[in-house]
Amino acid sequence: MAAAYLTHHQKVLRLYKKSLRHIESWCIFRDKYRFYACLLRARFDENKHEKDMMKATMMLKAGEEEFWANQHPQPYLFPDSPGGTSYERYECYKVSDKVKCTYQYFYHLEEKEKKKKLLWSFLFIVQNFGRKTLPYINGTRFSLVHLGCCTFTSHYFKEAMNPKCFCTRAE
Template structure:
């Protein structure tokens, strides 16, 4: 029983690694092809590459293919990926941060108290 459990655990880990690799590669494809009409053919080609190997059953072959895919992904990653402007690392992230504690901001816009 222990052999079957370890086999299933390893297969589950492999499936998770493939899922993560596919999602990362798909998101990185969008960095290379800015417009959707350019992105869709690239996304289809990526999906075909993953689907071509979905029936492989040998665990060692799958591990080798995942390692090759991850190394290829790291080799061809976009050097300047798109970051959503308000996300960490984006151009608008903390553009207007909260004032530090102890500083009072008075919004009277030049009107004097009488």
């Protein structure tokens, strides 16, 4: 099966993105990066509506040559991207969809535990900052019932992990 050729538009977009990534490698500070990114965007926008394909192709070729001449010698690579330090490092720990379908009950419990941990972290914030009502969590608004019965001290896991004691659904 033969691969399709890239359109002119796709080539220009890829050149723009590569250029932005290399500017990011050259400029450490965010404000300086933003300035040069705006200048680059202005240069691309000048010729956005070019109708003559021969001229547009020549400009693209000149842009690629300029990119090649000015590219960073050691560009920043994200750790999880190809070529990064952690690329495919944790593939063996990822669970396939087939296994998730087989053990639906287990993964359902895991999701419930994640929601519970999120709720307890909100409760901790509420108790420390004095709010009476929690934000919405998955479409449900929670409120505090007994502010004084549970404290987030050394007995946190013993007392606060009892949902009947600490919070109920607001009606």
